[in-house]
Amino acid sequence: MNHHLHHTLKAVSAQCFGKNQSLPSLCYTDTDLLTLEIDRVFRRGWLCLGRVDEIPEVGDYFTYQLLNEPLLVVRSDPDSVSVYANVCRHRAMPVAQGAGNAKRFVCPYHAWTYDLNGALKSAPLMKKKADLKHCGLPVIRSEQWGGFIFATFSNNVAPLQESLQGLEEVTANYQMASMHHIANFSEVWECNWKSLAENFMDGYHLSVVHPQSLRPLTPTNLCDSLSQGDAYTSYIANYAKAAPAREHFAPTLTEVETRQSRLFCVYPAMVASLSPDTLVYLSLQPVGVSQVQVKWGICVWEDNLSEEHKQQRIEKWQQINHEDHEVLQGLQKGLRSSFYQGGALAPESLEGCVSHFHDYLIRMLD
Ligand code: FES
Ligand SMILES: [Fe+2]
Numbered sequence: 001m002n003h004h005l006h007h008t009l010k011a012v013s014a015q016c017f018g019k020n021q022s023l024p025s026l027c028y029t030d031t032d033l034l035t036l037e038i039d040r041v042f043r044r045g046w047l048c049l050g051r052v053d054e055i056p057e058v059g060d061y062f063t064y065q066l067l068n069e070p071l072l073v074v075r076s077d078p079d080s081v082s083v084y085a086n087v088c089r090h091r092a093m094p095v096a097q098g099a100g101n102a103k104r105f106v107c108p109y110h111a112w113t114y115d116l117n118g119a120l121k122s123a124p125l126m127k128k129k130a131d132l133k134h135c136g137l138p139v140i141r142s143e144q145w146g147g148f149i150f151a152t153f154s155n156n157v158a159p160l161q162e163s164l165q166g167l168e169e170v171t172a173n174y175q176m177a178s179m180h181h182i183a184n185f186s187e188v189w190e191c192n193w194k195s196l197a198e199n200f201m202d203g204y205h206l207s208v209v210h211p212q213s214l215r216p217l218t219p220t221n222l223c224d225s226l227s228q229g230d231a232y233t234s235y236i237a238n239y240a241k242a243a244p245a246r247e248h249f250a251p252t253l254t255e256v257e258t259r260q261s262r263l264f265c266v267y268p269a270m271v272a273s274l275s276p277d278t279l280v281y282l283s284l285q286p287v288g289v290s291q292v293q294v295k296w297g298i299c300v301w302e303d304n305l306s307e308e309h310k311q312q313r314i315e316k317w318q319q320i321n322h323e324d325h326e327v328l329q330g331l332q333k334g335l336r337s338s339f340y341q342g343g344a345l346a347p348e349s350l351e352g353c354v355s356h357f358h359d360y361l362i363r364m365l366d
Contacts, residue, residue: 005032009365015342017362020355024342028192028335033365034289041268041364042067046143046150046160046231048270048283049073051181051297052081053147054099059116062099064295066151067285070094071140072105073149076116081144083151084118084137095137147177147299148270148281160266163231167264170227170234171274173257175250176299179279182310184297191328192335193269193284193292194361199324200271200282201263201353203235204346209327213320217243218261225352226262233356234264235349237273248302249276265353267360277301280317290332296321 072086093109118137203223218237226234261275272281279299345351
């Protein structure tokens with residue numbers, strides 16, 4: 001780390017760690033800091049790739065670009081999902097493109113062929129067959145939690161499920177793993193990745209930024225803190241009295257839970273809104289200091305939701321995301337100002353998660 005950045009981080013830590021303060025603007029604009037975040041936060045954390053039920057049948061797969069790593073996510077047998085480096089062992093061509101179903105993966109360059117377990121099965125015209133024995137696709141460490149597929153490039157980070165025990169307790173009754181994936185989208189938002197994570201975990205903005213889409217349902221003044229740990233933070237968005245009752249949800253939900261959404265962040269870069277009937281998640285990765293790649297998806301509780309109702313839920317969240325994106329684009333402009341130095345955050349029930357997220361980042365970057 002260069003001397004200047006080291007000095008800056010010390011100052012940020014002194015100003016913000018445990019102090020319920022927003023971060024200074026350079027945290028959202030400095031390219032050296034972004035390089036450090038990729039190295040220490042992204043490459044050392046658990047990152048969400050998508051949902052298990054995007055690939056329900058054996059051979060179903062999707063490819064995913066995570067930082068500089070092309071990945072291949074495959075239902076390798078009925079009970080397991082495997083994540084491989086999507087890089088041919090011959091001369092590095094990605095062996096799979098897009099998504100689909102395959103019995104084997106044939107490299108489009110010279111036709112080396114891999115099975116669903118990533119083992120090399122054939123390599124045309126190669127003479128030294130024995131050399132090919134250990135030429136499987138590299139396996140990436142992965143885990144499932146709540147029906148999500150996570151991967152990490154680190155061998156040292158603690159197992160995910162273990163790290164999320166506290167979050168598991170406060171989300172278990174909603175039965176996320178039983179919800180059905182109906183759609184996902186890939187977008188680039190024009191803001192720093194941290195601003196998007198913070199925005200999603202901030203109950204303080206709900207009534208102001210979402211006057212039509214959220215204020216009548218989950219107004220700011222009803223937000224409350226929930227649970228936090230080393231690997232996550234979360235808050236509750238209580239429903240307004242006039243908000244219509246949800247009709248379809250897990251039988252395990254308590255009466256109180258049927259009138260709450262629980263919003264959480266699995267550090268560093270997955271945020272989600274879990275309501276009785278709908279689960280929306282966003283998985284983030286930085287493209288640059290002012291751009292973030294977003295994979296976001298929607299899952300629903302109902303088994304056979306009509307196309308019309310699916311579309312309604314998707315459109316509702318497109319609207320919410322649009323409202324947030326507009327604000328975040330403005331924010332990124334403000335963060336480039338040389339006059340902004342960071343300010344106080346709202347109380348724990350409203351912006352506590354933002355403060356927890358900052359403390360996590362400062363720990364990781366230290
Ligand atoms: S790069 Fe894949 S077979 Fe040559
Ligand atoms: Fe929002």
